[in-house]
Every structure is written in C-alpha cells, then in structure tokens.
Amino acid sequence: MKLDSFRVAAAELPMARPFSHAGAKRQTTASVLVFAEASGHTGWGEGAPRSYVTAETVESAQAAIEALDLDLLDRVLAVPDFAGAITALRELDLEAALGGPVPMPAAAAAVELALFDLICSIHRKTGFEALQSQESFASILRSEAVASPVSFVVDLSSGVAAKTSALSPEAIASIRHVKVKVSADLDDCVQRVLQVREVFGPDATVVLDANGAWTPELAHAAVRRLAGLSIGWIEEPVGPRDWPTMRSLREASGIPIMLDESFASRSDLEAAAAHGAADLVNIRISKCGGLLRSLSLLRVAHGLGLRAQLGVHVGEIGPLWGAMRLLAGSYAGLATVEAGKHDQWFPEPLTEPAIAVDRDRYLLPAPADRSIGLGLRPSANLRRTLESSQETHREEREKVGTSR
Template structure:
C-alpha cells in the first residue's frame, strides 16, 4: 500500500513551561516547536513534531532553520511522490544534508500515516515489548541549591525513578553533594551538554566516587578521543548524547570506547528509523541505552515512548509526564507518569493517541501550507 502526500502544513506552536529550565548554555520559560500536519491523497492525516531548540546552542539547528528547510526543501521533495514505507520517504529527501531535527518532524508524520495505513501503533511497528517505561526527570540549573532541592523533592514525591542534573563549570560538585545528602537513595546522573574542556577533567575525577549512574556529554560533540580517554579513566559510565548524530558516528564511538552508555534522541538522529538502528547496534554491542528528550509536546513524546519500549532501553528515560513541563498539552489523552512509569501509547494506529486540533490552533503563532502544483509546489505562509 502506497502513501502520497497532498498537503503539508507547518504550525509554529508555543507552550509556556510550568517551571523555567536552564542548561549550561541558556534559560527558557517557553518552547516553540514546529508541528507537521501531513495530509495524504486519501484524506488521512499524519502528525509530526520538530522539537528543535529555539537557538543554535545544543546543535547547529534552530527553530528558524528548521522552518526554512522544512518549507522550502523537505516538504516539496515529498509532496506528490508515492512511498510504501517511511524509510522510502526518507530516501526521497536524502539529498538534503544534515538538518536532522527538521527531518525528524516530517519523518514522524510519515510513520504516523504508515501506522494508520497498517492499523498498527508506532510501538507495534517498531517492535516495542514494554507497555510502560520507567521515567526520570531532567532538572535544569537553578538560582540556588535550595531551589534545586525543592524541585528534586517534588519529583521524588511524584515517584520518578531517576534524577538528572544539568551541570556546568561552577555548578557541579556542590549540587551533586547537596542532592545526595538530602536524598541518599535517589538514582542520580549529571549532564554537561559539552560545557567542559578536557583540561577540566579533575571535576569528573571528583564526581567519580559519588556513585552516579553516568556522566553525560562532558566534552565537545566532535571530541570522541577525549571522551574515550575519560571513559578509560573513570569507573562512572560516560554517556554520549550530542556526539551521536548518525549510526556511523556511533560505530566510531564504540570502536574508540568513547561511549559506555548512549542517549538516543529521535530528533537528534533525524527520525525513528536511524534511532532504531542505533538501538540495534548498541544492543548487539552490549551498550545500554536510554531515551532522551527535547521537552517535546505530546506528539514527539508519544514517538519517544514507542521507541523507549524496545528491549535495549534498560535505563530510565527522560520521557516523563508532559504535565511536568506544560499545563495543557496538545494530545489526548495527556501523557502522565504513575509511580515513575509512563505508558507506551497504543490506543490508536500511528502515534497511538489523538491530537487536540483546537489546542494546536489556539497556541499557533505562524503557519505555512505547502501543496503540489504540476511539477512545482505552491506555498502560503502567514502569521496566526
């Protein structure tokens, strides 16, 4: 059964965060993600989410760059061209280099349509074995230690199985000690988001004796050799996130011994297909993986959960309940954590839950509709 797209609509949707979130590079109080609505010739609709950062700090992409690449390149390449499987759709846009976050939003919509055409959820299509996955939370850098402990207290009380602390030079040893002193039984890991240089290794040597689950992405994404040297010197596992952009990069990292653990993000890898490949490679290599997040709205969060149900995901994910971030999400039913577990959506074919179109439109600030027209495409972009 083939699918041919007749129209792709992009909507820039803004949701305020329940609590502001700071990493080693910036602080944010709201998020804007691009929602992709792909309509097939038979009238069926597939939903995707481009959960790119607003600014090019985490990676080279931003909301603005993804908007442009989706509207001017990826969407026109796919419209009016039949495909049978999402991997076939991905090959139709293969001549666009990189732009993984932009690509992931469209890829997700294709997987949603593919699941609907087969009457299966994403979880079933990918081979997810779990019906629910353990969830942790990622906590940003707070103004004070007391403010951080208040956040930890709230999430431990909610039953989350693991706490991840964002760190940067000057905010590392003290917050770790404070959280471990206050909550000695909590599973704890840290995430540097590339904020350190190899000559600052002494910080990680001090953290090494603290019993952390892992130290995530201490150095620059391209510096696999320094990560390999650090991994060889520490007992604490070194996890790679920003570094793992393709399955080929993963193969290099594994060969060098640079990754004891891998954080798999659908957005960073450009879609569900390459994410599943990375999972399979790690499973074969005996390297544990977990599912990271980009503060996705419900569409992207549902795709993450479908992936996190695969057998190699043995560590708690960052795919916590959406109510941790947003007062009202754009999907129905809302994604919730119960006793630290989040259900894998399977209530309908495709992404496994329904999109609240009214909530999407209410929070949309900009739209762009792209349609095929003969051998060309027409587009209409406007502010909401």
C-alpha cells in the same frame, strides 16, 4: 494514494517555567510541526531544532521542509501493504532529500513522524504494530509494549531542595534514577550530588550532565572530586567529539561516559567506539532524524556494545513525545528513559489525549492497546494557538510588503 495536503507550522509556545542547563536556558518551545493528509486520513509529526545540537533552527528546518519534493513522499504512500509502506519510509533518506549545507535531522524527524502517523492511520494500525512489521528490528523489540520507569531531572533553574520538595514519599521511593545538570562550578556540582543522595538514598543511580561545559582540564579535576560518590555516568562532559579526552576520563576515573551532543549519526557511534571514548549514548528522536532512524541507531549501538538512554528535548509539543513513549515501551534494553514535564510546562494540554506521566510512581505508560500511530492528536488549544500564530505572521509579512 497521494498526499492531498502537506502543511508545515512553526510552534513557539510559552512554558510555565524555565528549564536551564549549562548549554542553554529555555522558557518557550521551539518545534516544527508537519501535518500530512491523504484520503481523509491525517498524520502529524514534529522536529525540535536546536542550534547547539544539530545547527538547525526553527526557520531553517521549516524552510527545508517547505522545499521538499513531495513526490518522494507520494512514492511511500503508493506502497499498498502496511509493512511495505513502513519499510519504504524507513529506507527513505530524508536528510539527503531535505538538502542544505548541514544535516537536518530535526526536519527529517518532523516529516518521518508525520508519514509514520499517516500510514498507520490509513491502515488502522498501532505504532507498535508498525515497528513489529520490520524484521530488521525483531531482535531488539519487546513482544508487547510496556510501561517504563522514568528518571528525575534536576536542572539549573533552581536548587535540589526546590526541585524535590513537591515530590510525594511514594515518588521519592519510586525514583531510582536521577540526572543532575551541572555547570563549571565544581563545588556546586559536588554539593548537588550530595543533596540528591540525601533525598533519594544510596541505591539510586545518580548521573551528571555537563552539556559539554567542562574543559578537558576541568573535566579531569571534576572526576577526581567525584571519586567515591558512586556516579552512574557523566553525560557529554566536554566539547562535542573530543574523543581523546573522553577516553582519558574513562580510563582515569572508571566513571562511564555518555554521548549526547557528540552523537547524531552512525559515524559518531563508530568513531566513539573505535576511540574507546564512550559507554552509553543518549537517543533523542529529533536529534537522530526520526523514530525509525533512532531504532536503526539503537541497533548499531547495541552491536558496538554501547548502552542507550532515551532522552527528550525540552519543550516537545506532542508527536515527539508520542514517538518517545512508543520507543520506550518497545525497545528492550534502555538504561533509563526521560519523559519530559509537559504537565508542568503547559497549563493547558497540547494533545488529545493529554500527555500524562504517573508522577507518584514515576512511570511512563505504554501506548494504549489500540492507539493508532503515535496515539495523539493536536488539542483544540494547540490548534487555536497555531492558527493565531499563523495569522500574526501573515499580518507581519503583509506589513513588510506594504512598507516596501
């Protein structure tokens, strides 16, 4: 079997409200979508390039995917049995195949998810069955997918009161994990922690995410200010891969440190562990190069004694969310799960079925029992938007060509 069609599309869609942290502010999506077709079956994948995380842009990721040698993908599809095809996909080094002067994990994720979804469609298998088919993952997977409690995120676009005022009493009682985005303003940081504690009580796990905004000096001042406030951990307190400072923060404060921007590869995990610089890592499927590669990295992290959070990129459109839901329900041992806010960012659904989180109990549902692959299809609204965007880009290229 070979690919009949392989299409790449840039998707930059408006969000209903902004999301801000110390590293960036976003009010539009920025994803690369891949649609792969073979013998009447379709798979779709997504990558979320973020220049401040992996140095990728939508343009660079799209160009890399468009230049990919499709014979490599045809060889994966040519494997006749289901488990063998998933194994071939897992063993395919997509980042190397995509080339370029820097690694391209978001581009790799888009291609991997499209092939994963396509293989499942061809064999009429669920995504959970695909993961279970890999013996190397057996020790870290559940025997069946489950619903997952999700964290509540307070970003910098508004205050704590504004973020929590719409929550129902049931939601406030259900939320046991709160991530607070913080800036270099330590007074504001402490105040936000106190306000979160007032809303959610003393038993909720409260963690801070600085997105690398603190200098080493400010980070040490921060942990001194935070002493006694029962902080669960601090995510990415200083610049990427500043292992000595992260280790000194752990030793000085006893507050665990989580890696996010500092972690995208196995070598990052091993370096952090060797330096005693981290306790946890934030797995984001696009940042890590795909669903299967994320599971491989989770296995490595587990072996190094590092716990993991499953995170998302703001503005993910569909396939990445489907992969995150699958991984959240399948991997036994996550410290917490972030589910995003598609229902708040996009007034019209971008997928069929529509992405949904139980906002009363703050639960991420497990994939439906017989949902094939990633369990989502592009909605009519998304298809219209992509077609309109591609038509606009064609007209712009034609105008440029005429002017020359």
